[in-house]
Amino acid sequence: MSLLEVVSLSKEFGGLKAVQDVGFAVEAGVVHSVIGPNGAGKTTLFNLITGVYTPTQGEIRLDGVDVAGRRPDQLAALGVARTFQNLQICMNMDACENVMVGAHLRLDRNVIRAALRWPGLVRRDRELREEAEALMAFVGLGDHVHARADGLSYGILKRLEIARALAARPRILFLDEPAAGLNPRETIEVGELVRRIAADGVTVVLVEHDMKMVMSLSDRILVMDYGRKLVEGTPDEVRRHPDVVAAYLGKHA
Amino acid sequence: MLAQLLQFSFSGLTVGATYALAALGFTLIYNASHVINFAQGEFIMIGGMLAVFLVGLGVPLPFAIVLAVAVAALVGVLMEKLAIEPVGRGDTLALVIVTIGVSLVLRGAVQVWLGKGSHALPSFSGDAPILIGGAALMPQSLWVLATSAAVVVALAWFFERTLAGKAMLATAINRTAAELVGIDTDRVLRVSFALSAALGALGGILITPITLTSFDVGIMLGLKGFAAAVVGGLGSGLGAIVGGLLVGLIEAFCAGWLSSSYKDAVPFVLILFILFFLPSGLFGPKTTERV
Amino acid sequence: MTNRITSLVGLAIVTAVVAIIPFVAPNSFYLDLAIRTGINAVVVLGLNLLIGFAGQISLGHAGFIGLGAFASAVLPTHFGWHPLAAMAAGSLAAGALAAVVARPIFRLRGHYLAMATLGLGIIVNIVLRNEAQWTGGPDGMPVPAMTLFGIDVVSDRQWYWIVGALLLVSIWASLNLIDSPFGRAMRALHGSEVAARVVGVDVTRYKVAVFVMSAMFAGLMGSVTAHYVGFVSPALADFGHSVELLTMVVVGGMASVFGSVVGAVLLTALPQLLATLEGWETVAYGAVLVLCMIFLPKGLVPTLAARFERRRR
Numbered sequence: 001m002s003l004l005e006v007v008s009l010s011k012e013f014g015g016l017k018a019v020q021d022v023g024f025a026v027e028a029g030v031v032h033s034v035i036g037p038n039g040a041g042k043t044t045l046f047n048l049i050t051g052v053y054t055p056t057q058g059e060i061r062l063d064g065v066d067v068a069g070r071r072p073d074q075l076a077a078l079g080v081a082r083t084f085q086n087l088q089i090c091m092n093m094d095a096c097e098n099v100m101v102g103a104h105l106r107l108d109r110n111v112i113r114a115a116l117r118w119p120g121l122v123r124r125d126r127e128l129r130e131e132a133e134a135l136m137a138f139v140g141l142g143d144h145v146h147a148r149a150d151g152l153s154y155g156i157l158k159r160l161e162i163a164r165a166l167a168a169r170p171r172i173l174f175l176d177e178p179a180a181g182l183n184p185r186e187t188i189e190v191g192e193l194v195r196r197i198a199a200d201g202v203t204v205v206l207v208e209h210d211m212k213m214v215m216s217l218s219d220r221i222l223v224m225d226y227g228r229k230l231v232e233g234t235p236d237e238v239r240r241h242p243d244v245v246a247a248y249l250g251k252h253a
Numbered sequence: 254m255l256a257q258l259l260q261f262s263f264s265g266l267t268v269g270a271t272y273a274l275a276a277l278g279f280t281l282i283y284n285a286s287h288v289i290n291f292a293q294g295e296f297i298m299i300g301g302m303l304a305v306f307l308v309g310l311g312v313p314l315p316f317a318i319v320l321a322v323a324v325a326a327l328v329g330v331l332m333e334k335l336a337i338e339p340v341g342r343g344d345t346l347a348l349v350i351v352t353i354g355v356s357l358v359l360r361g362a363v364q365v366w367l368g369k370g371s372h373a374l375p376s377f378s379g380d381a382p383i384l385i386g387g388a389a390l391m392p393q394s395l396w397v398l399a400t401s402a403a404v405v406v407a408l409a410w411f412f413e414r415t416l417a418g419k420a421m422l423a424t425a426i427n428r429t430a431a432e433l434v435g436i437d438t439d440r441v442l443r444v445s446f447a448l449s450a451a452l453g454a455l456g457g458i459l460i461t462p463i464t465l466t467s468f469d470v471g472i473m474l475g476l477k478g479f480a481a482a483v484v485g486g487l488g489s490g491l492g493a494i495v496g497g498l499l500v501g502l503i504e505a506f507c508a509g510w511l512s513s514s515y516k517d518a519v520p521f522v523l524i525l526f527i528l529f530f531l532p533s534g535l536f537g538p539k540t541t542e543r544v
Numbered sequence: 545m546t547n548r549i550t551s552l553v554g555l556a557i558v559t560a561v562v563a564i565i566p567f568v569a570p571n572s573f574y575l576d577l578a579i580r581t582g583i584n585a586v587v588v589l590g591l592n593l594l595i596g597f598a599g600q601i602s603l604g605h606a607g608f609i610g611l612g613a614f615a616s617a618v619l620p621t622h623f624g625w626h627p628l629a630a631m632a633a634g635s636l637a638a639g640a641l642a643a644v645v646a647r648p649i650f651r652l653r654g655h656y657l658a659m660a661t662l663g664l665g666i667i668v669n670i671v672l673r674n675e676a677q678w679t680g681g682p683d684g685m686p687v688p689a690m691t692l693f694g695i696d697v698v699s700d701r702q703w704y705w706i707v708g709a710l711l712l713v714s715i716w717a718s719l720n721l722i723d724s725p726f727g728r729a730m731r732a733l734h735g736s737e738v739a740a741r742v743v744g745v746d747v748t749r750y751k752v753a754v755f756v757m758s759a760m761f762a763g764l765m766g767s768v769t770a771h772y773v774g775f776v777s778p779a780l781a782d783f784g785h786s787v788e789l790l791t792m793v794v795v796g797g798m799a800s801v802f803g804s805v806v807g808a809v810l811l812t813a814l815p816q817l818l819a820t821l822e823g824w825e826t827v828a829y830g831a832v833l834v835l836c837m838i839f840l841p842k843g844l845v846p847t848l849a850a851r852f853e854r855r856r857r
Binding site: 339346512515517518522 | 601648658659660663664666673674783784790794822823824825826827828833834841
Binding site for chain 3: 101104105108114
């Protein structure tokens with residue numbers, strides 16, 4: 001059984017069909033990329049699978065169980081984590097706290113014990129801070145552990161989001177254009193980071209425009225165009241597929 | 254029975270028209286800036302109080318009315334210039350707080366200047382009631398309804414036929430796009446404040462011969478106008494008018510049939526009811542989720 | 545960790561001030577002012593959790609205060625309840641009312657809570673004014689004395705220590721809460737709601753929880769006010785009172801625990817200075833709100849703290 005299986009998924013916004021009848025499967029332990037021109041529906045697809053949008057139609061199976069329509073927090077409990085194309089960082093918190101909040105579901109969230117500074121809760125929180133600092137080092141932000149989030153650069157915040165998502169210890173991680181807006185050196189670093197995340201056994205679903213990165217990282221690639229699935233296959237298959245060539249070079253077959 | 258029904262409807266529509274004008278004021282500013290202007294009620298108060306003050310000085314009533322409305326509009330512009338603009342866009346919460354601050358300043362200033370007493374204005378054309386189906390309709394009510402109707406028609410013309418009105422509509426729909434085609438959205442905001450202050454003041458003047466005025470009437474009138482805007486659907490002009498009349502009518506019938514002491518609670522129960530069951534109001538835009 | 549140290553230093557300073565005031569206050573006027581400041585500070589702490597930390601605005605907190613205050617007046621007077629039981633009932637009623645309203649409201653996006661709480665506060669006020677046979681109507685009613693362990697708590701000194709202790713505990717608990725998993729989730733949903741949701745925060749539940757908590761704080765302190773003053777009137781539940789509390793949050797500093805205390809101190813004292821100038825008091829309040837939003841949008845304490853930090857570097 002696949003870890004994630006999407007069956008004829010559709011989403012309409014008042015008549016506009018953003019995603020139409022898309023189906024694909026992601027096996028555990030792979031890097032599965034989603035590519036396509038701007039407006040192809042990649043981010044909408046992510047928003048559907050992670051529960052931010054409710055699908056108009058279709059199924060989203062996680063370990064064979066249909067989870068379509070569940071809330072993002074419920075999906076997080078099932079091991080789904082993600083980052084955002086447009087940064088979603090909590091600027092009212094410091095960098096390390098942003099990572100710590102990623103571990104929300106693994107913690108004692110009781111309000112009364114929190115107000116009373118319950119020893120067990122405080123101890124666990126201290127451990128978590130160390131864990132978060134280690135995660136920040138893992139994504140290459142070891143120097144920014146004590147920084148305020150609103151003082152950090154774009155490239156750093158992109159990686160901070162990845163650290164936050166990892167703090168949840170997800171089974172499947174959705175990265176929405178992690179290299180967008182980064183300079184070439186940062187892009188290479190992020191590609192390296194994705195490789196290390198995958199090597200740790202986390203299944204990665206990646207939306208990205210940087211073709212070099214996609215082709216070198218991906219086990220499988222889903223190509224979307226106008227909200228539909230165009231092609232799906234290995235990087236080699238996709239690269240050679242005439243429809244993909246047409247879509248990317250603007251030729252009409 | 255019929256007489257009673259008519260009687261309640263007359264009084265409900267009369268105050269309802271005032272609420273509708275206030276609600277239109279809320280709507281104008283909300284559309285231009287997404288700010289809920291909690292100082293709207295003070296414009297109503299300023300209109301009534303200024304008219305009373307000017308008439309007391311011996312100014313003929315028509316001039317007093319025009320002057321009071323003009324001063325209120327000026328206060329609206331000053332408010333936008335001195336308090337709203339410096340805070341800047343973006344932070345809606347801060348802007349809402351600023352409007353609350355301005356309302357306190359205006360209310361306190363009028364209290365210091367004109368005192369705490371209640372004041373009346375003479376009816377515009379006598380107090381001889383017109384009898385319709387056994388119910389008495391005061392001539393002042395006709396003034397309120399006719400003037401409000403005229404204002405609504407004028408506003409509709411303004412928004413549909415003039416460039417300034419269209420610029421305001423464009424800003425309401427998408428401010429960034431409006432700015433890109435060269436609309437000065439700061440000016441739109443100033444005009445919105447001037448217009449909504451004028452609308453509020455006019456309502457305040459019209460209703461004063463019926464309900465009296467004092468420095469603190471703005472709180473309740475403003476909040477009721479706000480309730481009317483919420484009931485109609487924040488941002489909708491038609492909603493503001495229907496919401497205002499509806500709030501006025503329900504209030505009048507509640508006062509007549511249930512309990513006059515609880516009539517002031519009606520708009521606020523309506524707010525809760527609307528938010529629970531019909532969050533975009535009767536005519537409000539249905540918003541779609543976006544990330 | 546440096547945060548924790550700053551917090552503890554702050555708490556120590558407040559403790560010292562609370563301990564010293566009764567010995568240096570020249571007369572009962574100042575003690576009374578201190579007690580009312582303390583009461584306001586606790587309410588503002590709760591309100592700041594909601595507004596500053598969770599980013600949800602309430603314009604009806606005076607309604608919850610009124611509920612708590614009148615529970616302490618009505619239940620012992622008309623039904624013979626023990627004052628402590630009445631106090632608990634008032635706080636719970638405020639919380640329950642908040643929960644009932646909050647559930648449907650928080651499913652909506654935007655500042656709908658402001659509208660709903662505004663309506664709620666005014667309805668509570670109107671009910672208190674109209675049910676004269678129970679509440680004394682617009683004139684209000686006397687409140688029976690609080691008895692703790694068989695002792696009547698009546699003197700200002702007794703109330704001073706009670707309010708002082710409540711204040712210190714509230715500060716300590718708020719500091720703890722903010723720096724905990726619950727607190728981080730609460731702040732995260734303010735910073736980015738969608739980010740909070742995807743890491744597993746059930747945002748509706750958290751907003752409801754914070755709102756209910758702050759309503760219970762307000763109810764409890766309404767009850768304390770009632771017993772301390774010995775008299776309640778519906779003015780406690782006025783919209784104007786809600787605005788005063790909001791002003792304290794804004795002036796002291798949103799999302800700042802010590803800012804809440806500073807805001808309460810400044811704005812409880814301000815009307816005393818202006819009391820002789822009728823009307824100007826309102827003007828001053830309004831001007832403070834506007835000027836603060838223009839020149840100190842983050843509030844007094846966070847602005848000063850940031851300036852201090854910059855100088856240290």
